Amino acid sequence: MIDMALGVIPQLIKNLFSRPMTVAFPHEAIPIPEGYRGEHAYDVDRCTGCTLCARVCPNRAIEMVEAPEERREAYPKTYPQIDLGKCCFCGLCQDICPSGAMTMTQNVFLSTNDRSTVLRSPFGKT
Amino acid sequence: MAKGRRAADGYDLYFGPVHPGSGNFGVKLTVEGERVVAARADPGYLHRGFEKLMEYRTPMQNAVLSDRLCILESLNWNLVHAEAVDRLCGTEIPERAKTIRVILAELSRIQSHIIWYGVLSKALGFDTGFKVAFGYRDYVLDLFEFVTGGRVYPAGYICPGGVRRDIPEGTKRRIVELLAKLERMIREFEAYDSKTIAVRCRGIGVLELDDALRLGATGPVLRASGLSADVRRDAPYEIYDDLDFEIPVREEGDAFARSIIRRREIEESIRIVRQALGRLTAEPLPPVKPKTAGKLPEGEVYVRNEIARGEAAVYLRSVGESHPYRCKIRGPDLLHMIPVLEHLLVGAEVADVPAIYWSLNICPADMDR
Amino acid sequence: MAAMESERRRAELLERIGSRFDLEPRVAEDGTAWVSVREQDLGDCLAFAKREGFDHCSAVSVTDWPEEETFELTYHLWSYETKVLLTVKSRIDRGKATVASAIPLWGPSAGIHERELHELFGVEFAGNPDLAPLFLEKWDGPPPFRKDFDWRAYVTETFYEEGNPHEQSYRD
Numbered sequence: 001m002i003d004m005a006l007g008v009i010p011q012l013i014k015n016l017f018s019r020p021m022t023v024a025f026p027h028e029a030i031p032i033p034e035g036y037r038g039e040h041a042y043d044v045d046r047c048t049g050c051t052l053c054a055r056v057c058p059n060r061a062i063e064m065v066e067a068p069e070e071r072r073e074a075y076p077k078t079y080p081q082i083d084l085g086k087c088c089f090c091g092l093c094q095d096i097c098p099s100g101a102m103t104m105t106q107n108v109f110l111s112t113n114d115r116s117t118v119l120r121s122p123f124g125k126t
Numbered sequence: 127m128a129k130g131r132r133a134a135d136g137y138d139l140y141f142g143p144v145h146p147g148s149g150n151f152g153v154k155l156t157v158e159g160e161r162v163v164a165a166r167a168d169p170g171y172l173h174r175g176f177e178k179l180m181e182y183r184t185p186m187q188n189a190v191l192s193d194r195l196c197i198l199e200s201l202n203w204n205l206v207h208a209e210a211v212d213r214l215c216g217t218e219i220p221e222r223a224k225t226i227r228v229i230l231a232e233l234s235r236i237q238s239h240i241i242w243y244g245v246l247s248k249a250l251g252f253d254t255g256f257k258v259a260f261g262y263r264d265y266v267l268d269l270f271e272f273v274t275g276g277r278v279y280p281a282g283y284i285c286p287g288g289v290r291r292d293i294p295e296g297t298k299r300r301i302v303e304l305l306a307k308l309e310r311m312i313r314e315f316e317a318y319d320s321k322t323i324a325v326r327c328r329g330i331g332v333l334e335l336d337d338a339l340r341l342g343a344t345g346p347v348l349r350a351s352g353l354s355a356d357v358r359r360d361a362p363y364e365i366y367d368d369l370d371f372e373i374p375v376r377e378e379g380d381a382f383a384r385s386i387i388r389r390r391e392i393e394e395s396i397r398i399v400r401q402a403l404g405r406l407t408a409e410p411l412p413p414v415k416p417k418t419a420g421k422l423p424e425g426e427v428y429v430r431n432e433i434a435r436g437e438a439a440v441y442l443r444s445v446g447e448s449h450p451y452r453c454k455i456r457g458p459d460l461l462h463m464i465p466v467l468e469h470l471l472v473g474a475e476v477a478d479v480p481a482i483y484w485s486l487n488i489c490p491a492d493m494d495r
Numbered sequence: 496m497a498a499m500e501s502e503r504r505r506a507e508l509l510e511r512i513g514s515r516f517d518l519e520p521r522v523a524e525d526g527t528a529w530v531s532v533r534e535q536d537l538g539d540c541l542a543f544a545k546r547e548g549f550d551h552c553s554a555v556s557v558t559d560w561p562e563e564e565t566f567e568l569t570y571h572l573w574s575y576e577t578k579v580l581l582t583v584k585s586r587i588d589r590g591k592a593t594v595a596s597a598i599p600l601w602g603p604s605a606g607i608h609e610r611e612l613h614e615l616f617g618v619e620f621a622g623n624p625d626l627a628p629l630f631l632e633k634w635d636g637p638p639p640f641r642k643d644f645d646w647r648a649y650v651t652e653t654f655y656e657e658g659n660p661h662e663q664s665y666r667d
Contacts, residue, residue, distance in 0.1 A: 033271055035291075036275050058188075063663070090281035090282065092186065092190060095290065095414075119661065170632065213525055342602075355575050361526075361578065426529075427523070427527075430573075437553065439553055439554060452556070456553060460608070465606070
């Protein structure tokens with residue numbers, strides 16, 4: 001028994017002098033690497049309306065919608081609306097987009113209490 | 127409890143599914159006093175109907191779905207599915223992609239065994255082992271985050287055609303650092319053994335070889351009962367026939383033998399990753415572009431892989447459409463959690479139930495699919 | 496060397512199965528062997544395979560062919576000794592889907608697969624003592640993995656709400 005008790009002491013002393021591992025979230029955060037599949041960044045001006053992203057999405061989280069009335073002249077085609085509630089953040093839409101309009105950022109801080117923010121319109125906040 | 131009957135005369139005890147030591151799976155134990163006289167598995171809490179879901183999606187979409195077959199070893203399941211589609215289509219995978227696949231699959235196996243060690247310790251009451259194990263697992267997940275873009279869900283990183291994108295700059299260095307940490311971890315685990323896992327697991331849950339074969343055990347459970355069988359050596363896939371590794375086998379068949387085998391497997395996996403890193407060629411690897419059109423050739427294929435828990439297999443049948451016609455998924459846990467578990471629990475003491483249960487390293491997700 | 500030995504034994508094995516049941520076994524590029532037998536020979540073929548050393552029943556599966564009114568059973572067998580994978584396939588009638596259980600040959604390792612297939616496809620395995628439901632609770636509809644069960648319609652009717660904006664894209 002005594003050897004078990006003594007065996008702990010070197011570890012105890014080491015822990016006295018090492019830094020705590022706690023990260024004071026949300027004031028600090030551990031760095032998120034590039035290439036992490038987070039929130040989508042969609043550029044409507046690069047989009048060609050090819051609908052490939054809606055067809056490749058495994059969960060049918062992307063639905064092609066028309067532009068709102070006032071912008072329909074400038075944007076006559078249909079554009080992807082992403083439902084983040086269904087999205088599994090796989091990145092297939094990013095990989096298949098031929099014009100680079102659909103990319104994924106490293107933003108993972110997407111929790112919300114407001115359900116209306118879950119459906120991401122292609123025209124941003126209108 | 128019926129009137130006039132003493133509580134010790136046989137009562138039903140539910141081990142799970144809302145039990146911290148059982149995962150999403152329940153076992154109904156009929157107990158007399160301290161001894162289990164009958165066990166009945168209660169599966170189905172995680173049934174999502176994968177086999178049917180996969181009939182409605184193209185292979186690339188199925189690759190994303192295949193991580194969720196068993197989240198504890200997602201890259202291994204990605205690999206089985208990707209191999210099945212590749213073999214059906216006759217695709218040639220570049221050497222660099224095969225090496226990356228093997229490296230990630232072995233790291234995923236290591237990570238799965240770390241989870242097993244942590245949860246076994248937790249179930250036995252050894253909380254420190256749990257925390258240390260999951261602390262080390264975090265280093266492996268950091269590497270997965272760096273390479274695949276997600277800590278736990280690699281989103282079909284190993285996909286039909288190779289891997290979704292090439293490994294980023296600096297991966298090799300990080301893997302070498304990670305392997306050094308993992309070797310330190312194994313020494314720590316071994317140091318704790320004699321007073322913790324060995325005491326609770328020695329002689330418990332003995333599975334004889336004939337029973338193991340009859341009940342369908344595979345992987346470490348079968349190897350602990352004395353048969354040296356490993357799909358990586360018996361039916362090699364990817365680059366395993368060029369790599370040099372041992373298959374640990376024990377004769378006792380008890381829970382402790384299974385524990386020793388899994389720890390030795392972590393060491394062997396580290397060896398495999400080192401060899402594979404040495405074989406990584408320098409040619410650039412183009413990313414695999416997902417397609418929405420394109421048909422699978424007609425045919426059928428049955429591919430077996432050795433995942434951390436045992437033998438995993440996918441039977442893919444296609445009639446020439448863009449979706450598979452039938453995708454049967456065979457996981458090791460359907461056999462381990464129902465026939466093997468029910469057999470081993472009969473006659474055990476209630477206090478030994480967590481030790482037996484977790485020594486089988488079960489995963490309800492790939493049983494229910 | 497071991498690979499050549501294994502190939503020779505596989506070739507001999509398939510020769511024996513072929514001549515016994517008057518069939519042509521097919522060997523795929525990856526070395527797996529596939530054999531299609533008539534329904535009445537299925538029990539004999541499986542027993543023969545077991546005697547020839549296929550002691551591991553890896554999986555039992557059913558493929559539904561509603562246009563042809565058949566179910567195709569596939570038994571995937573592995574031999575630890577000769578390291579050969581053999582798949583025995585057979586078609587049975589879809590309306591009256593009954594087949595003898597493989598429990599006498601491979602024990603519960605085949606029995607548990609049969610239990611799952613009974614629940615999900617509705618195939619009756621005669622001689623299997625335990626065909627209780629495995630995954631689904633209180634399910635009284637048709638076997639859900641059959642091709643004629645429209646699970647999307649079922650899910651839309653049972654679980655989705657009319658006015659929910661998040662579910663509009665599923666109603667196509």
